[in-house]
Amino acid sequence: DAGITQSPRYKITETGRQVTLMCHQTWSHSYMFWYRQDLGHGLRLIYYSAAADITDKGEVPDGYVVSRSKTENFPLTLESATRSQTSVYFCASSEIRAEQYFGPGTRLTVT
Amino acid sequence: SQQGEEDPQALSIQEGENATMNCSYKTSINNLQWYRQNSGRGLVHLILIRSNEREKHSGRLRVTLDTSKKSSSLLITASRAADTASYFCATLRETSGSRLTFGEGTQLTVNP
Numbered sequence: 001d002a003g004i005t006q007s008p009r010y011k012i013t014e015t016g017r018q019v020t021l022m023c024h025q026t027w028s029h030s031y032m033f034w035y036r037q038d039l040g041h042g043l044r045l046i047y048y049s050a051a052a053d054i055t056d057k058g059e060v061p062d063g064y065v066v067s068r069s070k071t072e073n074f075p076l077t078l079e080s081a082t083r084s085q086t087s088v089y090f091c092a093s094s095e096i097r098a099e100q101y102f103g104p105g106t107r108l109t110v111t
Numbered sequence: 112s113q114q115g116e117e118d119p120q121a122l123s124i125q126e127g128e129n130a131t132m133n134c135s136y137k138t139s140i141n142n143l144q145w146y147r148q149n150s151g152r153g154l155v156h157l158i159l160i161r162s163n164e165r166e167k168h169s170g171r172l173r174v175t176l177d178t179s180k181k182s183s184s185l186l187i188t189a190s191r192a193a194d195t196a197s198y199f200c201a202t203l204r205e206t207s208g209s210r211l212t213f214g215e216g217t218q219l220t221v222n223p
Contacts, residue, residue, distance in 0.1 A: 031209045042215035043154075043199070050208065058210070090153055096209050097141055100201075102153035 003027075006091050006103035014111055019078045021106050023091030029101070031094045032074040034058075034066065036087040037105075043090070049074055081110045116214050117200055123220040130187040132217040134200030135180075141203045143176055144211065145185050148197045157185075157198075190221045 004025040013019050025032065034046040045058030047066040055066050063085060065077045074093075078085055088107050092100040118133045134143070142161045146154040158174045160167045160183065167174045173186040187194055197218050201211040 033210075035213075040215075043213040045210060045212075048210060092154075094209060097203055098209070099144055099156040099159050100154075100211060101156065102146075104153045105151075 004091060004093055004101055004103040006089075006106050008106060009104065010107050012109045012111060013081050015082060016080050019081050019108065021076045021078075021089055021091075021108070023074045023076070023103060025072055025074075025091075025093040025101070027093060027101070028071055029093035029095055030071075031096065031100075032068065033092045033094075033100065034064070034074070034076045035090045035092065036060065036085075037090060038087050046076065046089075078108075081108075083110050086110045117198070117217045119217060120215070121218045121220070123222065124190060125222050126190060126192055128190055128221075130190050130194070130219055130221070132185045132198050132200075132219070134183045134185070134214060136183075136200075136202045137181065138202075139205045140178075141205050143174075143183050144201045144203070145172075145174060145183075146199045146201060146213075148199065148216070150196075154199065187219075190219075192221050192223045195219060195221045 007022045033048045035043045037043050044060050049055045049068040052071050068074050086109050088105050090105050091103040094100040116135050144159045145157040148154045158169050160174050160176045171188045176183045197216040199213050199216045201213045
């Protein structure tokens with residue numbers, strides 16, 4: 001199916017555990033992005049990637065790691081989850097300076 | 112810091128009425144985009160307006176951009192209950208590559 005998908009859709013994990021959120025897009029868009037959405041903060045950029053093997057920090061990168069070995073995949077890893085990382089995470093993709101297409105989101109709870 | 116700020120934060124209207132949401136920003140932009148988010152869902156792109164454009168239409172949506180005032184507005188005409196959602200403006204700065212900066216959104220409620 002064409003589009004952008006995220007998995008899992010819901011995740012509950014414990015403090016200190018490593019968690020990986022997956023993002024896959026079928027458009028071969030150059031750019032991919034990870035955001036978190038929290039009440040009172042809107043959407044904040046965590047990391048983004050301009051192409052395979054090119055990644056850069058966004059506004060709130062601490063505690064997160066990304067990789068992009070293939071154009072279509074952009075996983076986000078929380079190396080040691082903390083309660084402050086409880087949030088809804090959105091992945092998006094786009095061409096250069098164009099509109100972004102968002103995935104359905106992953107709701108992560110860290111207990 | 113947030114580049115875009117939406118106004119109002121919340122808006123409640125009756126079906127059939129028009130809804131206007133405003134967005135202000137601080138630095139030079141390449142384009143400004145509007146997105147809609149239904150509760151519990153991902154954001155959906157509505158309209159992109161470039162810095163050299165002043166107005167754009169898409170169906171019942173009309174977006175204006177005033178770069179001298181660093182502001183934009185989104186008008187939804189003849190609103191429907193299905194338009195109930197959060198609406199976000201996002202700016203693409205000249206110096207930010209393809210990164211967008213989102214405002215905190217306007218929550219629109221359309222009452223049947």
